[in-house]
Amino acid sequence: MDTSSVKDYLIGLQNQITTAIAQIDGGNFLSDAWEKPPGEALQGHGITQILEGGEVFERAGCGFSHVRGPQLPPSATHARPELAGAPFEAMGVSLVFHPRNPYIPTVHMNVRMLSAQTAQGQNVAWFGGGMDLTPYYGFEDDAVHFHRTCRDALSPFGSQLYPKFKAWCDDYFCLRHRNEQRGVGGIFFDDFAQFDDSQNLAMLQSVGNALLPAYLPIVKKRMHTAYGERERAHQLYRRGRYVEFNLVWDRGTHFGLQSGGRTESILLSMPPLVSWSYQLQAAPGSPEHDLMQRFIVRRDWL
Amino acid sequence: MDTSSVKDYLIGLQNQITTAIAQIDGGNFLSDAWEKPPGEALQGHGITQILEGGEVFERAGCGFSHVRGPQLPPSATHARPELAGAPFEAMGVSLVFHPRNPYIPTVHMNVRMLSAQTAQGQNVAWFGGGMDLTPYYGFEDDAVHFHRTCRDALSPFGSQLYPKFKAWCDDYFCLRHRNEQRGVGGIFFDDFAQFDDSQNLAMLQSVGNALLPAYLPIVKKRMHTAYGERERAHQLYRRGRYVEFNLVWDRGTHFGLQSGGRTESILLSMPPLVSWSYQLQAAPGSPEHDLMQRFIVRRDWL
Numbered sequence: 318m319d320t321s322s323v324k325d326y327l328i329g330l331q332n333q334i335t336t337a338i339a340q341i342d343g344g345n346f347l348s349d350a351w352e353k354p355p356g357e358a359l360q361g362h363g364i365t366q367i368l369e370g371g372e373v374f375e376r377a378g379c380g381f382s383h384v385r386g387p388q389l390p391p392s393a394t395h396a397r398p399e400l401a402g403a404p405f406e407a408m409g410v411s412l413v414f415h416p417r418n419p420y421i422p423t424v425h426m427n428v429r430m431l432s433a434q435t436a437q438g439q440n441v442a443w444f445g446g447g448m449d450l451t452p453y454y455g456f457e458d459d460a461v462h463f464h465r466t467c468r469d470a471l472s473p474f475g476s477q478l479y480p481k482f483k484a485w486c487d488d489y490f491c492l493r494h495r496n497e498q499r500g501v502g503g504i505f506f507d508d509f510a511q512f513d514d515s516q517n518l519a520m521l522q523s524v525g526n527a528l529l530p531a532y533l534p535i536v537k538k539r540m541h542t543a544y545g546e547r548e549r550a551h552q553l554y555r556r557g558r559y560v561e562f563n564l565v566w567d568r569g570t571h572f573g574l575q576s577g578g579r580t581e582s583i584l585l586s587m588p589p590l591v592s593w594s595y596q597l598q599a600a601p602g603s604p605e606h607d608l609m610q611r612f613i614v615r616r617d618w619l
Numbered sequence: 620m621d622t623s624s625v626k627d628y629l630i631g632l633q634n635q636i637t638t639a640i641a642q643i644d645g646g647n648f649l650s651d652a653w654e655k656p657p658g659e660a661l662q663g664h665g666i667t668q669i670l671e672g673g674e675v676f677e678r679a680g681c682g683f684s685h686v687r688g689p690q691l692p693p694s695a696t697h698a699r700p701e702l703a704g705a706p707f708e709a710m711g712v713s714l715v716f717h718p719r720n721p722y723i724p725t726v727h728m729n730v731r732m733l734s735a736q737t738a739q740g741q742n743v744a745w746f747g748g749g750m751d752l753t754p755y756y757g758f759e760d761d762a763v764h765f766h767r768t769c770r771d772a773l774s775p776f777g778s779q780l781y782p783k784f785k786a787w788c789d790d791y792f793c794l795r796h797r798n799e800q801r802g803v804g805g806i807f808f809d810d811f812a813q814f815d816d817s818q819n820l821a822m823l824q825s826v827g828n829a830l831l832p833a834y835l836p837i838v839k840k841r842m843h844t845a846y847g848e849r850e851r852a853h854q855l856y857r858r859g860r861y862v863e864f865n866l867v868w869d870r871g872t873h874f875g876l877q878s879g880g881r882t883e884s885i886l887l888s889m890p891p892l893v894s895w896s897y898q899l900q901a902a903p904g905s906p907e908h909d910l911m912q913r914f915i916v917r918r919d920w921l
Contacts, residue, residue: 347897349897349898365897367897369896369897376895378897493877494876494877494879494880494882494885495882553892557889560862560866560893561866561876561886564862564863564866564867565866565867565873565876565877571867574796574863574867575795575796575867577796578796580796580797581897581898583796584863584895585897587859587895588895589894589895589896590855590892590893590894591862591892591893591894591895592891592892592893593678593886593889593890593891593893594671594891595649595651595667595669595671595680595883595887596651596883
């Protein structure tokens with residue numbers, strides 16, 4: 318596996334995405350290059366890009382990171398006992414965009430590669446990632462478009478991938494303490510090494526490249542919809558679920574914070590402004606109620 | 620151990636505290652009695668009291684709960700192997716008050732009792748709890764008053780308790796992913812069974828009874844201080860740390876959410892409105908900077 322070409326791809330993807338988002342927004346991303354201090358077990362560096370207080374995006378974070386560690390954590394070697402304790406390398410791009418207008422959904426995408434060497438000197442690489450959409454108001458068109466774009470990104474690699482990754486996404490992005498989905502889902506995969514390296518990577522790239530075509534048409538369609546205090550209050554309340562999921566259930570976030578990851582880069586995913594309120598329930602028949610009944614559920618969107 | 624007298628005390632404490640808070644605020648607590656649905660492993664009931672959108676308190680939650688389980692979780696029997704797998708009973712009062720005015724600190728208090736029967740039919744009870752203060756602007760007077768009140772509540776039970784529980788509080792209420800304390804601390808204890816049952820309970824009651832004398836004078840002193848957008852923005856940002864601590868590190872919250880506790884009661888502790896912002900740093904010399912330098916640190920407050 319030539320990791321430097323993967324790195325070039327990921328940095329290019331990050332720039333392509335943030336450039337497109339900045340263009341729609343009119344604002345600029347701050348670009349913050351960081352390096353892990355020497356002496357820590359995990360070594361590495363990254364580029365954190367963030368746009369805050371924009372016209373269209375209230376908080377849009379997109380991070381690239383590349384770390385090396387002396388020893389794969391046990392969680393990563395469960396399916397690969399031959400790599401237990403091996404030095405490893407991980408790189409990826411991760412993003413969460415929180416729009417200002419409650420009619421635009423929040424989106425999350427992540428593409429990552431892990432690689433390690435067996436004791437016999439053999440390189441092994443595997444891949445993970447996906448994307449999912451979290452609307453505050455439900456539009457069937459948007460959910461269908463997002464899922465179709467995900468399916469189309471995967472279909473060159475076999476028709477079985479989309480249904481598998483779609484179900485995986487529903488399983489993963491579930492707030493089990495509320496028995497509630499995070500949004501309308503999308504695709505999620507982990508530990509992927511089904512094909513040869515170059516085909517695995519091609520699949521990962523196809524997912525990464527699908528983010529803009531999956532999301533931008535929705536942003537453009539919804540960004541001029543008028544809204545008022547009611548929609549805003551609903552959005553801030555629903556954003557609380559995003560925080561709950563990421564801090565309580567998301568393995569990357571939770572593990573990252575507990576194991577000495579770079580806090581401000583991990584918490585790029587936090588919404589800019591969030592509210593909590595006791596047992597808030599939408600009135601039956603309202604669009605907020607419709608969201609919960611027909612969108613924030615497991616559903617076939619094709 | 621006569622658990623019904625403990626229960627009477629706890630329900631009385633909850634009412635005493637919420638009555639005093641409602642009186643200062645001018646608003647009313649909603650009182651929500653709940654019961655666990657039959658058939659779940661954990662059985663029990665509780666009273667959740669919450670005041671939202673008040674004049675002085677933007678969100679003030681105070682919950683009583685009493686649950687019975689068929690089997691003590693392993694985490695609870697580490698120090699008591701003779702109770703492994705025993706049926707148990709737990710009851711407590713827990714509160715977090717988030718004021719509107721950024722000059723009033725947030726307060727948290729919890730008092731709880733666990734009890735179980737050994738295979739020989741012997742009753743064993745142990746206690747936990749504490750209180751801690753989280754200011755948004757630092758006032759030495761307030762921190763000193765809070766800590767002195769904690770010390771005075773514990774001193775009838777021996778002079779060694781306050782220093783021990785104060786250090787325990789500093790250790791516990793630490794955001795390890797930021798190497799940052801949650802606030803100016805207070806006292807924290809767990810697995811407490813140092814004296815006989817009645818003396819252990821007397822100590823618990825002394826802590827519970829100290830909440831109002833520890834907190835109300837601070838509320839009254841700060842509630843009329845004028846503030847503007849700057850102080851409000853700082854408060855919302857700092858509240859993000861409260862969320863991070865509770866969802867990532869607080870054992871009660873995290874374990875409760877992951878093990879089927881009552882979500883809306885557990886999340887009484889969430890602030891009403893919270894913000895996140897990338898690498899926000901207070902300007903040296905500002906009161907926000909002073910808070911971090913001189914208050915949100917481990918410090919002897921007596």
